[in-house]
Amino acid sequence: MRDIRYADDELLSLSGIQHFCFCKRQWALIHVEQQWADNLRTTEGHFLHERVDDPFFTENRGDVRISRACPLVSYTLGLYGIADVIEYTRSKEGVSIPDCEGRWTMMPVEYKRGKPKIDERDEVQLCAQVICLEEMFGVEITSADFYYYEIRRRIHTDMTEELRQLVYALAEEMHHLFREEITPxxxxxxxxxxxxxxxxxxxxxxxxxxxxxxxxxxxxxxxxxxxxxxx
Structure with a gap:
């Protein structure tokens, strides 16, 4: 964990780290210049997330509890956002969570409209969610999942140290460009x-x-x- 901590008014959108990894100019146009335009891919993505993002929905499947649209924040990354789904699994090695008896481990599941990418743009977003949960609950999360709508299956992803360091580096550069109002x-x-x-x-x-x-x-x-x- 980094020594730096951001204030509430310095927090940036967590979802932006995916844009930043894909193209720093795209991120700056959206988050610095406040410009946006939809195409077929973004429209389909919005539709998919509307089906997932119900903050009042929880589902229990035996020892697994599913919560949707969960708020996230990390003051070491300086990011805030929403996790599509968090799966809580009953475990003695877990932690206590509000309104639930027992102890639970947690794992975010991020929904994507397409299929796995050749670069790390999806992985950095999911890893940022993991870092948020670790910071918020004082836990260690070693892996998380994607669900890719195009291929209709889940992909398991390890949260490696290299991936974590990339997330911290990207977040730090995002804050620098945002603070200086730079569009690459x-x-x-x-x-x-x-x-x-x-x-x-x-x-x-x-x-x-x-x-x-x-x-x-x-x-x-x-x-x-x-x-x-x-x-």
Missing amino acids: PAQKNRKCSLCSLFDVCMPRLTKKNRSVETYIKNHVRDACTDTNGEL
Whole structure:
């Protein structure tokens, strides 16, 4: 655990760490500049979470208790948010939780619309949830699960020390950019076509070392070529 602790008015959205891991510019457009746009993927994601996020719903299955839309906060990460589902399993090695007899271990389950990613954007979000729970309840959680809607199954994920250190590093950089109101320049790559903010970001225009003047000249030249067949 880091020595630094953030105040309440410094807390950032936990879900943003996924955006930040995917693209720092995307995160800044949403969380620093307050811009947002939906596409099919984000709309489907909202619909899926609406089915999960009922804070008044709990379900008991024998020695397993399921709670949904659980508030989370970590003052060492400086993040707050909501866990889709937390599964509590009755265990002598667990901890006490409000309104429940006995002792329980806990594990967050994060719901995703798609399938497992090739990068760590999903894992850092889930690990941040784990760190929140550990800090809030004084427990140690070594693993957590995803449920991917596209493949209709759960994926078990270990909370390694390397993953935890990545989460702390990302959170620290998020706070720096937010505090300084910095929006990083675009780094155009294959991920851009998946982004709902493509038209807001304009990666061709805002890419580092590419001036607006050069962009406009090239745009005019292309337009003239398309119209006249020559410059």
